[in-house]
Amino acid sequence: MKTKDKIILAALDLFNEKGERNISTNHIAAHLNISPGNLYYHFRNKSDIIYEIFKSYELLVDTYLHISSDQEIKIPDLIAYLDAVFNGLWAYRFFHRDLEHLLDSDPRLQEDYREFTFRCLKGIQSIVNAMKESKIYQPLSASQIRTKSLNVWLIVTNWMTYLKTIQADEGSHNEVYNRKCIQHGVYLVLDFVIPYLYEDKRALAIEYQEKYRFDEVESSI
Amino acid sequence: MKTKDKIILAALDLFNEKGERNISTNHIAAHLNISPGNLYYHFRNKSDIIYEIFKSYELLVDTYLHISSDQEIKIPDLIAYLDAVFNGLWAYRFFHRDLEHLLDSDPRLQEDYREFTFRCLKGIQSIVNAMKESKIYQPLSASQIRTKSLNVWLIVTNWMTYLKTIQADEGSHNEVYNRKCIQHGVYLVLDFVIPYLYEDKRALAIEYQEKYRFDEVESSI
Numbered sequence: 001m002k003t004k005d006k007i008i009l010a011a012l013d014l015f016n017e018k019g020e021r022n023i024s025t026n027h028i029a030a031h032l033n034i035s036p037g038n039l040y041y042h043f044r045n046k047s048d049i050i051y052e053i054f055k056s057y058e059l060l061v062d063t064y065l066h067i068s069s070d071q072e073i074k075i076p077d078l079i080a081y082l083d084a085v086f087n088g089l090w091a092y093r094f095f096h097r098d099l100e101h102l103l104d105s106d107p108r109l110q111e112d113y114r115e116f117t118f119r120c121l122k123g124i125q126s127i128v129n130a131m132k133e134s135k136i137y138q139p140l141s142a143s144q145i146r147t148k149s150l151n152v153w154l155i156v157t158n159w160m161t162y163l164k165t166i167q168a169d170e171g172s173h174n175e176v177y178n179r180k181c182i183q184h185g186v187y188l189v190l191d192f193v194i195p196y197l198y199e200d201k202r203a204l205a206i207e208y209q210e211k212y213r214f215d216e217v218e219s220s221i
Numbered sequence: 222m223k224t225k226d227k228i229i230l231a232a233l234d235l236f237n238e239k240g241e242r243n244i245s246t247n248h249i250a251a252h253l254n255i256s257p258g259n260l261y262y263h264f265r266n267k268s269d270i271i272y273e274i275f276k277s278y279e280l281l282v283d284t285y286l287h288i289s290s291d292q293e294i295k296i297p298d299l300i301a302y303l304d305a306v307f308n309g310l311w312a313y314r315f316f317h318r319d320l321e322h323l324l325d326s327d328p329r330l331q332e333d334y335r336e337f338t339f340r341c342l343k344g345i346q347s348i349v350n351a352m353k354e355s356k357i358y359q360p361l362s363a364s365q366i367r368t369k370s371l372n373v374w375l376i377v378t379n380w381m382t383y384l385k386t387i388q389a390d391e392g393s394h395n396e397v398y399n400r401k402c403i404q405h406g407v408y409l410v411l412d413f414v415i416p417y418l419y420e421d422k423r424a425l426a427i428e429y430q431e432k433y434r435f436d437e438v439e440s441s442i
């Protein structure tokens with residue numbers, strides 16, 4: 001692996017584990033046993049590393065939100081999409097955990113994230129539309145699809161912020177617990193989606209939904 | 222009006238209009254034609270002013286989320302609740318527009334906001350429950366009500382962050398436009414709630430919902 005890629009991966013791991021604000025370029029270099037000078041040869045500063053990480057996150061999300069217009073979608077496909085989305089959130093969790101701060105620190109990232117948001121919303125709409133064409137989703141107008149896609153986006157992107165808000169101490173739980181918390185997001189999105197499925201499809205969707213349920217995260221409410 | 226209250230009101234206006242980060246205690250004092258010393262007599266620093274503003278916001282929200290267990294709720298009551306919630310968001314819009322930053326800057330606010338979140342979620346649950354008892358909302362289990370209340374909370378609290386993300390330039394629109402954007406949040410929450418109303422109640426809810434629709438905010442999607 002190239003040093004540049006090693007730096008990105010190490011930074012992502014450290015940011016996810018310790019929080020981006022607690023990790024300096026020196027920490028990253030020390031973690032890789034390379035000199036700070038070697039790191040600066042590849043990246044001017046921490047912002048540039050974060051920006052590269054965002055670019056790879058963006059690529060990942062763009063890949064799974066891109067579907068061809070005649071693609072058939074069945075319930076397991078819908079579940080696979082949602083699973084992938086929340087796996088992405090987990091893999092890049094430092095990013096959504098501190099989104100506002102990161103966007104405030106880098107105008108380039110702010111602009112790119114804005115475009116990314118619009119692309120994601122269009123991607124969600126095309127998936128809902130394909131579900132409608134595949135006769136698992138009830139007929140909705142283009143405007144209704146747009147509104148519902150927006151609500152799904154609001155739930156997905158706020159889930160990490162919510163978890164951060166309610167956890168008095170981020171380090172108080174282990175990784176398995178934290179991962180289950182994030183995956184409960186699939187449960188929440190399905191709760192929103194299921195009423196619009198055709199009645200004969202709902203039982204299967206509910207069966208899948210139960211696998212993502214993590215009662216502990218709601219029990220404090 | 223007491224000087225202390227004048228300071229809080231002036232700060233709220235200035236924060237909403239110009240953004241909290243662009244306003245110092247000196248700006249607030251100048252705006253009120255009082256000396257910085259006079260302001261410091263009432264508040265040690267800007268954090269203390271923000272904290273007082275949060276306390277009044279909290280009081281407002283607590284008031285309208287508190288309902289007695291036998292209160293009957295009809296569709297107009299539901300609309301009035303949502304209207305009040307989004308009016309509150311508008312009146313204290315600087316707060317949700319920059320929530321993460323504010324919570325990061327003040328551990329006392331962070332802790333209070335966490336408790337506030339839990340109280341709001343319980344408040345939403347009691348409203349959903351009262352709607353069920355009033356026979357406008359379909360029967361749901363306690364766990365389903367909890368999940369749906371959480372989704373409503375995620376939509377409401379993320380709406381302001383979303384608007385901030387998609388607006389390239391915050392000052393590019395006038396106040397009427399910005400207010401309509403926020404009120405579109407009522408439309409979004411109703412989109413989530415309406416499928417669970419009894420069928421004979423839906424038409425009235427949709428009629429109300431249309432009044433909050435602001436297509437411009439979705440047209441860029």
